[in-house]
Amino acid sequence: MDKFQFQSLFSELTNMKPNQFHPLVWINGDPEIGKNVFIGGMSEVYAKGARVVIGDDCDIASFVAINCADSHKRCIGISENIDKRDITIENNVFIGSHSVIKGGAHIGHHSVVGAGTIVEGVHIPPYSLVVGNPMKVKEGYYLHKQENAEKME
Numbered sequence: 001m002d003k004f005q006f007q008s009l010f011s012e013l014t015n016m017k018p019n020q021f022h023p024l025v026w027i028n029g030d031p032e033i034g035k036n037v038f039i040g041g042m043s044e045v046y047a048k049g050a051r052v053v054i055g056d057d058c059d060i061a062s063f064v065a066i067n068c069a070d071s072h073k074r075c076i077g078i079s080e081n082i083d084k085r086d087i088t089i090e091n092n093v094f095i096g097s098h099s100v101i102k103g104g105a106h107i108g109h110h111s112v113v114g115a116g117t118i119v120e121g122v123h124i125p126p127y128s129l130v131v132g133n134p135m136k137v138k139e140g141y142y143l144h145k146q147e148n149a150e151k152m153e
Contacts, residue, residue: 031066034058034091049084050103055091061115066101085121110142 001009007018016026021039029047034055039045040062045052050068054060068087073079085103089095093107096115101107104121107130113119114131124130129141 051086054089057091058089058093060095061097063098064095068103070103110146
């Protein structure tokens with residue numbers, strides 16, 4: 001069995017559509033994904049019912065969940081709806097392994113999300129470092145590092 005036959009069979013068995021990133025990346029819905037983006041295996045981008053945008057030159061590690069939907073209120077019986085909110089990941093963002101990006105999140109360009117971080121539905125400024133659970137945002141953490149790198153060139 002060649003790679004294309006395997007991908008076809010795998011897609012048929014799992015409902016994971018083939019994609020340009022990795023055979024074990026699950027893309028559900030129609031997210032807008034920029035150019036030169038890497039998404040590692042076992043990651044999920046769930047974009048049904050909301051706008052999910054991933055900018056250019058992003059690096060999304062393995063085992064990352066980017067999910068616009070939250071069904072906990074429906075599950076426990078306090079709502080009949082699933083909450084779906086937009087997600088924006090601007091250009092040049094790194095998202096570490098085992099992170100979760102929740103609906104409503106807006107991650108500014110040149111930011112880093114550390115491994116294992118749960119990003120809540122808030123606006124994160126450019127050049128930030130986001131770490132932990134609960135998340136902590138270090139605004140502008142990479143701004144001076146970027147400026148210094150440009151001076152060295």
